[in-house]
Amino acid sequence: MKTEAVIIGGGPVGLMLASELALAGVKTCVIERLKETVPYSKALVLHPRTLELLAMRGILERFLAEGTKLSAGHFSMLDARLDFSVLDSKQNYSLLLPQADTERLLEEYAAGLGAEIVRGTEVLAVTQHENGVQTVLQDGSGIRTIDSIYAVGADGAGSIVRKQAGIAFPGTDATMTGTLGDAALKNPPESAFFSVCGQQGAAVIVPLPDGLYRVIIVSPHLPQKRKDEPVTENELKKELRRICGTDFGLSDPVWMSRFGNAQRQADRYRSGRILVAGDAAHIHFPAGGQGLNAGLQDAVNLGWKLASQIKDEAPPHLLDSYHEERHRAGEDILRNTEVQTRLIDFTDSGLALRDTVSALLAFPESNRYIAGKISALDVHYEPDPDMPPHVLNGKRLPDMELILQDGRAVRLYDFLRKGAFVLLSLRESIPADFDTGRVAAVRAFLSETRADWQNVHTVLIRPDGHVAWAADVLKTDAEEVVLAGMKRWGLKS
Ligand SMILES: Cc1cc2nc3c(=O)[nH]c(=O)nc-3n(C[C@H](O)[C@H](O)[C@H](O)COP(=O)(O)OP(=O)(O)OC[C@H]3O[C@@H](n4cnc5c(N)ncnc54)[C@H](O)[C@@H]3O)c2cc1C
Structure with missing residues (x-):
């Protein structure tokens, strides 16, 4: 079997990249291990820069029709909320939309543009040679290969593609774990974004579209747990009572999980004919809800560059600029999530620091600075060194x-x-x-x-x-x- 581009992993990033390549007329095949999308959602929020990218491709309305607009974001669960409405963008808000819905909408869009999405098939190996890449697949009927000109690993944190391409993933292991549960609450908090942080720990509660609530807990009382250690309903209730004084009548959890603050970044986003994007390229604590957003932004940075490389239209170094531009953007996210993690400190001095930073965020310039980062509207790329300097070079443009x-x-x-x-x-x-x-x-x-x-x-x-x-x-x-x-x-x- 032959195609022009193979994408390993049909999560949000692989699907977004598939649609960009298909839009540019590249024959694209996505290989996804799962037969169906996971019904539970890690990510819940699409931020302004992602919404701008969807608006650019004319598909934003499909996402708006299913989500809820939020004008505020958060930084490290501080009391002061980030005000996105002051940002220079027509999309100066976030969208509450569970990842499962984002993936469904992206899959429909990519398939509509002609990308082939092969589910229930696992990639076992990826090897490159002078003229292309060979990917070894396994499905119910056995093992086969697919040849392509380029391959992209959008196969998540444990990326087999990254490992096989010999791309290192330096960083640090988790020192802290959080707990989450999607459950019914008999007596939910009144606020649409409820957050508490004190000596007993931190809790966030957000309403989900289907009448359930996402409960997130970071507690100093829970010893650091392994991510795969099951969460129980009792654990969630006990921690809620300790932190908030009530368990809000929590019952019937449909999904419970743990997440950690391991942070790593691929040292190269390209190794010859193999590239990596999304969680395969960067992982960090999910503070401020930036991982999926950054991955979709990787995909839109890479799509047109890879398409022109495949069609032999790319100027020299265009494809390498994917690493240069997106690795730097990824570094910035790792730094801000690390800062947010450090601010989750339940000691007296830690709580005093949180109060101070929260007070600083009330100043318009501080809000603009941090909101610019979380929204990713402040991402600009290095100006082209071979063109005369201009203040606009490398900047993103709003929908003027x-x-x-x-x-x-x-x-x-x-x-x-x-x-x-x-x-x-x-x-x-x-x-x-x-x-x-x-x-x-x-x-x-x-x-x-x-x-x-x-x-x-x-x-x-x-x-x-x-x-x-x-x-x-x-x-x-x-x-x-x-x-x-x-x-x-x-x-x-
Ligand atoms: C608790 C939590 C909350 C979060 N909240 C947010 C948020 O609000 N906003 C945000 O932006 N981000 C958030 N994130 C991060 C976000 O979920 C991830 O960044 C996002 O899922 C990354 O997408 P991806 O496509 O790169 O990888 P994944 O979603 O991991 O998708 C990879 C896909 O590759 C497939 N795959 C893997 N290996 C193979 C193989 N060998 N063969 C074939 N297929 C394979 C997998 O089945 C999977 O479908 C959160 C994360 C957590 C843990």
């Missing part, structure tokens, strides 16, 4: 309103639906030959004044919504910069 030459108002993200580059000129019409299947050429101006945009002549926007480069109108050679920029990014011969 544009006014076309005929006076029509449109949104920037409408031009990113097909996963092509957008060449946006604010000053002059773009030569017709720049408008190709890979580039949408747009002549428009911004409907609002933005400081960074005042002298912009033309901007090349990447398929993931980041600025590849911007040419300044003050430069007399702006047209030459545009031409050189198009050649450098492999969009013009």
Whole structure:
């Protein structure tokens, strides 16, 4: 069997990557061990940058229709809530949507675009050679192989792909475990996001869409447990009573589990023709709900780069920039989750520190700084060193309103639906030959004044919504910069 790209693992990250590759016209096959998606959800929240990416591809409404918008997030379960509404984005909110629903919606989208999703099949081995990758699979009917040009491991924390590619996963083991349970509560707390932290431990309670509640507990009274040690209903109730003074009438848990603060990151996200993404590339304490979001952002960073590499259209180093850009973003998440873990301290001085940080978060600039991190809206990539410097280079763009030459108002993200580059000129019409299947050429101006945009002549926007480069109108050679920029990014011969 032959295909262009094989993705090992049909969790959220593998499915998102499959849809990006299929959108770019790459023959893609996802191999997933499980026959059906797991009904229980680790992740519950999609954050603003992920929602922007879904909006760019025109599928955000499908997710909004099933989730609940939240304008606030949290940092280390502190009393002060993070206010996302001040962030510069049309998607300046989070979405409460269980991971199982996110996966179902992504699977429908990927399959609709033509990606092949093979369930009930386990990958046993992945080996690369000069011209491709061979993946060994096992299903009910036996063992077979599949050949591809590239393979991506989106197979979670224990990734067999990462191990077989010889990619190291340095980091630290868990020193702390939390407990969770999805259960009925006879007397639930009134607040939609209930959290308590004191000398007896920390508890968070969030309503789930099906009338149940997610109870999360981190307790100093529980010795550090192995992640696979079963949680009991009694343990949850006892800890709730100790921390909150009531067990809220907890009963009928449908899923109980433990999670830890092990943190590791792949030292390379690429080894030749094999790449890793999502939990296969980074794991950390699930503080602030960032792991799945980061993985989906990996997938959208990688998809268009891998597609152009497979089609032989990629400029040199484009595929390597996946590691450079997303490893740095991953490091930042590991750092902020470590800080959040350190803040979960039930000693007197630890609780005093929490109160102080919580008070600091009430200041608008502190809120903006931390909310920028948790939302991932502050992620920007290194500017292209071979292009003239511009403040916009490498930055993400929000879904700005544009006014076309005929006076029509449109949104920037409408031009990113097909996963092509957008060449946006604010000053002059773009030569017709720049408008190709890979580039949408747009002549428009911004409907609002933005400081960074005042002298912009033309901007090349990447398929993931980041600025590849911007040419300044003050430069007399702006047209030459545009031409050189198009050649450098492999969009013009
Ligand atoms: C308690 C908890 C709460 C969390 N809350 C949040 C949150 O609110 N927000 C957030 O962003 N993140 C959260 N996370 C993290 C999030 O769940 C993970 O980051 C996310 O599941 C990673 O997705 P993935 O696709 O990379 O990996 P996975 O979800 O692990 O998927 C990997 C897939 O690969 C398959 N697979 C593995 N090996 C093979 C093989 N050899 N052959 C074939 N298939 C294979 C598996 O069956 C699986 O389906 C939370 C995690 C925990 C533990």
